Amino acid sequence: MxxxxxxxxxxxxxxxxxxxxxxxxxxxxxxxxxxxxxxxxxxxxxxxxxxxxxxxxxxxxxxxxxxxxxxxxxxxxxxxxxxxxxxxxxxxxxxxxxxxxxxxxxxxxxxxxxxxxxxxxxxxxxxxxxxPDDNAGVNPSLPPIASNDPVLAWVWSNIATVHHSTQLKVRVDAANSLGSLAGDNDRNKKMIIEEDGIPPLLKLLKEGASPESQIAAAATLHALATDGEKISAFVRSMAIPTIVQVLNDSTSVVVRTNVINLLSKMAEIDPLVQEEFGRENVTRPIVTFLANDVVLDDIITTSGYQYHFNSSLSFNYKKETDVASPEEKLDLKISCARALWTLSKGSLSNTKKITETKALICLAKLIQHENQQLQINCLTTVTELTAVAESNAELRRQVFKPNLPAARTLLDQLLRVLNHEPNPELVVPAITTIGSLARTFPAKETRILGPLVSKLDNEVSDVTNETVMTLTKFVCPDNFNCVEHSKAILEFNGVPRIMGFLKSSDDIKIQVLGLKLLCYLALHVGNSNVLEEARVLSVIEGGARSVLTQYPDMRELFAKAMHHLNLYQPGVRTHKPAYVP
CATH class of the missing domain: 1.20.930 (Transcription Elongation Factor S-II; Chain A)
Known part of the structure; x- marks a missing residue:
């Protein structure tokens, strides 16, 4: 030692x-x-x-x-x-x-x-x-010290070459060789990291000698970043500020894409890294890249809304100097959208940073005009942003109130997806997002619940399950407008559809979702003939007997719902005491 x-x-x-x-x-x-x-x-x-x-x-x-x-x-x-x-x-x-x-x-x-x-x-x-031997490249020979482990010699040779060679092509080849070794197995990844392979790769990335060298370095680092222990080694080597600097300085679309993919992977694996990237303001260049070529002025002009955060949008990144194909530009946007979702997931600070920019309007426009993976990634990002807002009233009020232009534009696109998109990969996150914002919608907002209720007839179980969970958020007692929303669900013929939802599956978890929704409706609109005609009381009683053994926390809700229905349906329960689980 x-x-x-x-x-x-x-x-x-x-x-x-x-x-x-x-x-x-x-x-x-x-x-x-x-x-x-x-x-x-x-x-x-x-x-x-x-x-x-x-x-x-x-x-x-x-x-x-x-x-x-x-x-x-x-x-x-x-x-x-x-x-x-x-x-x-x-x-x-x-x-x-x-x-x-x-x-x-x-x-x-x-x-x-x-x-x-x-x-x-x-x-x-x-x-x-x-x-230095500019033409030799990496030494292929095997020293006696590594005779029992040839990979060690290759790792040493390649790391040393990346670190010290005077020929850029030789360094790039060595970086790619390390990436190939890392891709073989986890042992090689650990060996490269233990033998101090990260610093020279970061150095190659930071130097920006050529797009090829930066792409090789970023790709190899991406291959190494597979778990929290390895990500910690990245942090110790100052990878986070290096990555942010490269994003700020790079003029290559492909380099940006590779670097953003790397930071997404790191942020997804380690929440501490996720927060550290936010502190380095990495969201600013990412939003700027995502918004490139997206026309936003029409929304700002027609709404008459001046963004109070305009100063934060003047991020002066270097314009692209390479000629990027449409496919490469699309790949960058796909990577940017994914990065925003990994950075915002569960992070209040990063969510605030993202929503202080033009990100919401940009995401809405891309959801409207793009398709396939970019559209899915943008919707997923919105889902993560609103999931954070769901548990933070201040953020909901400041960013997601439906009367704000950005939020209104986003809601328009969510409803368009809900009404016109057949792809469950788009419909499910749209429904989830609306559920996260359920407490922001006023009672007079009539555009949402009708399309949501109609999704209870969808043939895809993921869609119907998510719809029931979202409708439950509209009618749960925590929602100030729960009574008005409950009435709207009845008006849109929601009860028969909920009953059909319950009959469509024997899965007890699915039954609990529907029963909870019925219980809330019983509490808020129990005097409705619709509930009596649909025999909701009997359904809730039967459901209580079948699920309480596994979900005892539902006991109080079942009891309240049945008691409330008995108050308004005396003929159904004449001479019979109310069932109290």
Whole structure:
């Protein structure tokens, strides 16, 4: 451990001292002793190679990549000490301690010589990796120290090349090789990270020498970012500010896409990283990229609404200088939308940052005009933003009130999806979003509940299940307008559809969803003939008997609903006490 904390220069000085001392010790042997001259020759060769290594380290213009050197030194110290012990025994053979020490044989000398030869081969390999050779690329040979694990040598070679090569193409090839190794298995990923592979990749990404180099670095980092432990290594290497800086500086659409994919993956894996990206204001360039080529002025002009956050929209990123194809520009927008959803998921601070920009209007326009994956990603982003707002009244009031232009524009698109889109991947997040905003809609808002109720007839279970959960949010007692919303559901023929929903599945979880909705309707509009004609009381009683064993927390709600229905339906329960679970 102490050796690990020594600087590489200190370790080199120590190894040179040990090699010189071995040379001197061999020369001091009397001619009659066992021939150890080979040891002196090998030690002298080691000293020469170590001095060459020292010059290389000293002349390096950047921080020297020392992981392989430290590993080689660990073995070299042991080998030199073993050789020194052997020479010391040779000196003592004719002395009075002759009986104490084991008899030194030629086999012992050959064995120690072999160890020193291995160390020489390791250092030669090291020098071949670090000494610039613009045409050679990564050294394919295998040093003795990695003979039992060839991958280690490849990892060292590629990391060293990314770090030190003067040829950009060679560095890019090495970065791609690391990415290929990382893609093979998790062990390789861990090895690359443990051998300090992240810093040179971040350096290659940050330098911006070419789009190809940045893409190679970002792709390899993406392959390495697979769990929280690995993401922590990224954070320790200052990956977050580097990524944000690259986004601010890059002029390449493809580079931006790759870097945004990397940050999305990191933010999705680690909530702390998600928040740290927000503190670095990464949402600003992402929203700007997403809004590029999206016409927003018509909404602002027709609404007469001046955004109080206009100053936050003047993010001065560098315009693209490369020629990007429409497909590449679409990929960037898809990645931006996904990044906004991963950054906003469960994060109040990031959600506020995103909604302080023109993101909502931009998302609404893209939902309106785009299709497939971009449309899905934008809807998912809106779902995450509103999920955060659902639990924060201030955010709902400031951003998502239906009379605000951005919120109204978004609602128009949600309703369009609800009424006209057949794809469940679009319909489900639209329904979920409306549910998250259920407490923001006034009683006079009549456009929403009709389309929602109609979705109870949908053939896709995900759609009907989400619809029931969303309708429940409209009529739950926490919603100030729950009575008016309950009346609207009845007017849109919701009760027969809810009954059909209950009959369509034997899954108890699904039954609980529908029963909870019926209970709330019973509490708010229990005097309606619609409920009596649909025999809702009997359905709730039967449902209570079947689900209470697994959902005991529903007991009080069932009891209240049945009691309330009995107040208005006396003929149904004549001479029979109300069922109280």
């Amino acid at each position: 102490a050796q690990h904390h020594k600087s590489i220069q200190q370790q080199l000085a120590l190894q040179i001292l040990l090699a010189d001392r071995l040379v001197k010790s061999v020369k001091d042997l009397q001619p009659s002793k066992l021939d150890c001259s080979d040891l002196a020759t090998l030690a002298a060769q080691l000293a020469h190679l170590l001095r060459s290594t020292a010059r290389l380290v000293t002349s390096s213009s950047t921080t020297f990549y020392d992981r392989p050197l430290r590993s080689i030194f660990s073995n070299l110290s042991l080998n030199l000490e073993r050789a020194q012990t052997l020479v010391r025994k040779c000196k003592q053979r004719s002395g009075i301690l002759r009986q104490v020490f084991a008899i030194t044989t030629a086999a012992d000398v050959r064995k120690v010589s072999s160890l020193l030869e291995s160390s020489i081969a390791d250092i030669k390999w090291l020098l071949s990796v670090f000494v």
